Amino acid sequence: MAAAPAPATAAARRRDAPAPRAGRPGRPRRARHTDGTAGWWFIAPNLVGMLLFTLIPVVAAVLIAFTDWDVVSGLGGVRFTGLANFTELLSDDRFWHSFKLTGIYTGVSVPLSVLFGLGLAIALNRPVPGRAALRTIFFLPYIVNQVAIGMTWLLLLNPSSGMVNEVLRSVGIDDPPAWFASSDWALPAFMIMAVWGGVGYAAVIYLAALQDLPTDLYEAAAIDGAGPWRRFTTITWPALVPTTTFVFVTLVISVSQSFGLVVLITQGGPGDSTRVLPAFIYQSGFEYYRFGYASAAGLLTFVCVLVLTLSFWRFQKGRALYDD
Numbered sequence: 662m663a664a665a666p667a668p669a670t671a672a673a674r675r676r677d678a679p680a681p682r683a684g685r686p687g688r689p690r691r692a693r694h695t696d697g698t699a700g701w702w703f704i705a706p707n708l709v710g711m712l713l714f715t716l717i718p719v720v721a722a723v724l725i726a727f728t729d730w731d732v733v734s735g736l737g738g739v740r741f742t743g744l745a746n747f748t749e750l751l752s753d754d755r756f757w758h759s760f761k762l763t764g765i766y767t768g769v770s771v772p773l774s775v776l777f778g779l780g781l782a783i784a785l786n787r788p789v790p791g792r793a794a795l796r797t798i799f800f801l802p803y804i805v806n807q808v809a810i811g812m813t814w815l816l817l818l819n820p821s822s823g824m825v826n827e828v829l830r831s832v833g834i835d836d837p838p839a840w841f842a843s844s845d846w847a848l849p850a851f852m853i854m855a856v857w858g859g860v861g862y863a864a865v866i867y868l869a870a871l872q873d874l875p876t877d878l879y880e881a882a883a884i885d886g887a888g889p890w891r892r893f894t895t896i897t898w899p900a901l902v903p904t905t906t907f908v909f910v911t912l913v914i915s916v917s918q919s920f921g922l923v924v925l926i927t928q929g930g931p932g933d934s935t936r937v938l939p940a941f942i943y944q945s946g947f948e949y950y951r952f953g954y955a956s957a958a959g960l961l962t963f964v965c966v967l968v969l970t971l972s973f974w975r976f977q978k979g980r981a982l983y984d985d
Contacts, residue, residue, distance in 0.1 A: 726956035733950060746957035756958060758933060759941035763917055763962075766848060766937055770855035771912045775905065777856065778863020783897075785864065786871045796868065799861035807921040814854055815841070815926060841926055844934040851923065851935060855916050863908045870904040871897070906977045910970050917966055938962050 726747075729740045750756050781799065785792055802810070817824050818840040829837040838846040874897070882892045920939035923929060929936035929944065936944070938958065946955030 722956045722959060725953050726960045728953045730952045731950040732952050742953065746954050747961070749954070750957055750961060755933070755936075756941060759936050759938045762848065762935070763937045766852060766855070766919070767913055767916045770852045770859065770916055771909060773852075773856045774859030774863050774912055775908055777860045778908065779867050779901070779905075781860060781864040782867030782871055785868055796865060800865045801861065802858045803862040808925065810854070810858070811922050811925045814850070818850055842931065844931045847927055847931060847935045851919070854922065855919065859912050859916070863912065866904060866908050867901065870901055874900050902977050906974060909973060913969060914966060917962070 725739075727741060727743060729742045729745070730738060732738075785795060789795065818826070820826060820837070820839040820842055823840075825840075826837040838849075840846050840850045878896050879892055882896060887895070918939055919937060920943065923935055923937060923940045924943065927935045929940040942955045942958045942962070945958060946952050
């Protein structure tokens with residue numbers, strides 16, 4: 662009988678083993694590419710929510726604008742009227758009055774919010790003690806619940822016992838404004854509230870932009886003998902043009918859609934002195950049950966804001982510090 666072969670030595674085993682594949686030693690294998698199904702599952706809730714609560718309502722509002730519908734009669738009561746709602750709007754004095762009030766309200770409160778917000782941001786851009794806390798305090802009015810804001814300002818601007826009128830009486834004004842009870846002072850009162858709420862928002866955005874500006878430009882300007890105002894007009898303001906565009910556009914959209922505070926405090930009164938476009942749209946739809954007419958007014962409002970936004974964006978092109 663033949664003898665069994667001797668067991669292979671370690672050297673022989675290493676010699677006979679297959680050669681390793683070229684590549685970095687110890688490098689892990691690359692994970693297989695997936696088909697992206699998991700990613701779609703993660704974003705599905707957001708997509709469904711956007712479809713149900715944004716896209717479908719917007720499309721429905723555009724379609725309803727060309728109909729005569731009172732919603733009470735159901736879908737069977739929808740009657741296509743073409744451009745009749747828009748034609749009636751253009752000859753409706755109530756619509757143009759609300760349009761004018763919205764223009765005044767937005768045209769006064771937004772520039773003041775931007776101006777005061779920029780000044781506040783410049784003040785906070787210095788080594789101020791508690792700057793982070795101050796930034797949070799100034800931003801809070803922009804995110805606080807509107808009901809709380811409305812009740813607070815109702816107390817502050819109470820004609821007989823409000824803190825504001827008490828201060829005015831203490832400085833010698835014997836007949837202070839009646840504010841929300843006066844057709845002359847109700848809209849200015851809303852402007853004060855809008856500026857109070859918008860300044861902190863503008864300041865936080867401006868402060869973030871100011872802290873991102875390169876310091877070497879200021880150092881070079883200081884060496885050349887440029888003063889504070891010269892540095893602001895040649896460096897700071899041109900660098901903040903894109904930020905100003907963003908702040909202006911977002912505030913215009915926000916202020917032009919002011920609805921909750923107006924309905925909560927004055928319901929568009931006294932008279933029709935505070936019936937801005939959102940209040941006009943609400944009144945047309947939910948009080949007079951003219952949903953097609955209200956949708957047409959909302960569509961025209963959207964077009965006006967869009968034109969204003971595009972005009973301002975076009976105006977600022979080429980004026981920024983880093984534009985070509």
